[in-house]
Amino acid sequence: MVFSMVMSFSPSLCLPRSRMVMQKAIQCSSSVSTASESVKFDLKTYWTTLISDINQKLDEAVPVKYPNQIYEAMRYSVLAKGAKRSPPIMCVAACELFGGNRLAAFPTACALEMVHAASLIHDDLPCMDDDTTRRGLPANHTVFGVDMAILAGDALFPLGFQHIVSHTPSDLVPEDRVLRVITEIARAVGSTGMAAGQFLDLEGGPNAVDFVQEKKYGEMGECSAVCGALLAGASDEEIQHMRKYGRAVGVLYRVVDDILEAKKTENKTEGKKKKGKSYVSVYGIEKAVKVAEDLRAQAKRELDGLEKYGDKVMPLYSFLDYAADRGFSIDGQV
Secondary structure, three states: OOOOOOOOOOOOOOOOOOOOOOOOOOOOOEEEEOOOOEEEEOHHHHHHHHHHHHHHHHHHHOOOOOOHHHHHHHHHHHOOOOOOOHHHHHHHHHHHHOOOOHHHHHHHHHHHHHHHHHHHHHHOOOOOOOOOEEOOEEOHHHHHOHHHHHHHHHHHHHHHHHHHHHHOOOOOOOHHHHHHHHHHHHHHHOOOOHHHHHHHHHHOOHHHHHHHHHHHHHHHHHHHHHHHHHHHOOOHHHHHHHHHHHHHHHHHHHHHHHHHHHHHHOOOOOOOOOOOOOHHHHHOHHHHHHHHHHHHHHHHHHHHOOHHHHHHHHHHHHHHHHHHHOOOOEOOEO
16 A cells, blocks of 8 residues: 555666657756756755655654554654655645645645555555565564554554644635545545555455556555645646546556566565565566556656646656656665
């Protein structure tokens, strides 16, 4: 249930830019030429600055209270070093695209990271994906025990909703938009969203891989982009563009992670078989690369429909290119 996993770099994986996408291809931290201007957008600076802001706000949002051990377990995952904060950053970028103030987006951005962390805690449990590490550190249940990890995840989901309601500035975001944001997150994490993806990851056959990827990873990307757009008051048509864009980026992140991991472990002794399903494990690297190319082209087409916003769309173009190319590192990781 995640679209920002631990990232490793492979220079051999640089997905070609489809002919179907707009002619002005926007790249991470590079000059972008149009008919009348040349603009430079530095995604790395934008991203790292937001990470700093979000980390501070998350630290304030999840203080240690009684019962201390639950809060310590919550903070262990929410404030984990190495987190890329992809869901909150996509939320802020989408909000700013449609003219919103990032101060309006921060409470929802923090809530998305809480929900994200909760899903990771539960995914890692022995009865689920059975992972003992997360981002190179012991998984939550490895440190605090299975019982406390379940409680930490259970507590983070409602805390996210509470944080949106109590901290979203009423002078920047009308109440009806806040309600739509809460509804969107509830839909994404519920029985027809990420939970459905985890169910089929455990129980479904190989032919369920598309559904598993879309639900476990696409839902978080979709929800993040849509929430930012909702906060800024985007139109229904614009929200649909963001819905399709976010879903494509969410799955793209996961597919590229799987390709990079497969290349990294190629010709090495295979470790413990994981229950999780991916395009690489089901179809092989070649088809997974084709899937990634198609996802990138699809997401770019959705952004093409927002060209009237000009330079404001650059963060989302660059975010997409990073998902495919992993062209720079953050805190020593790519």
